[in-house]
Amino acid sequence: xxxxTQNPRYLITVTGKKLTVTCSQNMNHEYMSWYRQDxxxxxxxxxxxxxxxxxxxxxxxxxxxxxRKEKRNFPLILESPSPNQTSLYFCASSPxxxxxxxxxxxxxSWLTVV
Amino acid sequence: xxxxxxxxxxxxxxxxxxxxxxxxxTVSGLRGLFWYRQDxxxxxxxxFTLYSAGEEKEKERLKATxxxxxxxLHITAPKPEDSATYLCAVRLVGDxxxxxxxxxxxxxx
Numbered sequence: 313x314x315x316x317t318q319n320p321r322y323l324i325t326v327t328g329k330k331l332t333v334t335c336s337q338n339m340n341h342e343y344m345s346w347y348r349q350d351x352x353x354x355x356x357x358x359x360x361x362x363x364x365x366x367x368x369x370x371x372x373x374x375x376x377x378x379x380r381k382e383k384r385n386f387p388l389i390l391e392s393p394s395p396n397q398t399s400l401y402f403c404a405s406s407p408x409x410x411x412x413x414x415x416x417x418x419x420x421s422w423l424t425v426v
Numbered sequence: 427x428x429x430x431x432x433x434x435x436x437x438x439x440x441x442x443x444x445x446x447x448x449x450x451x452t453v454s455g456l457r458g459l460f461w462y463r464q465d466x467x468x469x470x471x472x473x474f475t476l477y478s479a480g481e482e483k484e485k486e487r488l489k490a491t492x493x494x495x496x497x498x499l500h501i502t503a504p505k506p507e508d509s510a511t512y513l514c515a516v517r518l519v520g521d522x523x524x525x526x527x528x529x530x531x532x533x534x535x
Contacts, residue, residue, distance in 0.1 A: 316469075343521070345523065347525075352527070353527065354513070354525050354526060354527035354528055355470070355513065355515075355525035356525070357522065357523055357524070357525075360521065360522070360523070362521060368520075368521075368522075370522060370523075371522075371524070402469055402470070404469075414460075414472045414475065415460065415472065415515075415523070416472070417462075417469030417470045417471075418469050419468065419469050420467070420468070420469050
């Protein structure tokens, strides 16, 4: 089954403790991205990657890092999480950047930083 | 500044009462406009992609249209199971994607 898989789905952590949210897709997609969703603010793009070793900042990259060493994986790294990073995070992928490339989303990761 | 605005923020309809959701955009270099449906606690589910003004797409009770400055999602004779948040997003030249804040749709039986 074609899917985007995120882990963990739910996490409570403390301020300053480094964490990684993994994202994996099994569709051989070139384009992957991370979003956060907050009440009243909608979905905002954090980082995106058009291919292996190619990443770019979205609208809200501060406090986050990403890497794209393999095509299927795109982890989101919070080096020193803060309470304002408490949010619902979505990973997404699409075949490429051309017209007609549907974006598929994972089920989301609920992150709470206390 | 690139911007996507959806209206209304929330909409309550009776079952069978048709209506339209709006997505207006001010962007440079539009590559495509997407509509998604999102249920509470779930990831967005793809509905439509539109590329050029005048384009229309349909799926069951939903029909999406696009002009140079806005898109409409028309819902005909909705059912309670159509209740969800509907999200509009634009893909820009350079492949950045911007989402609107969504319209929460509630269909009353």
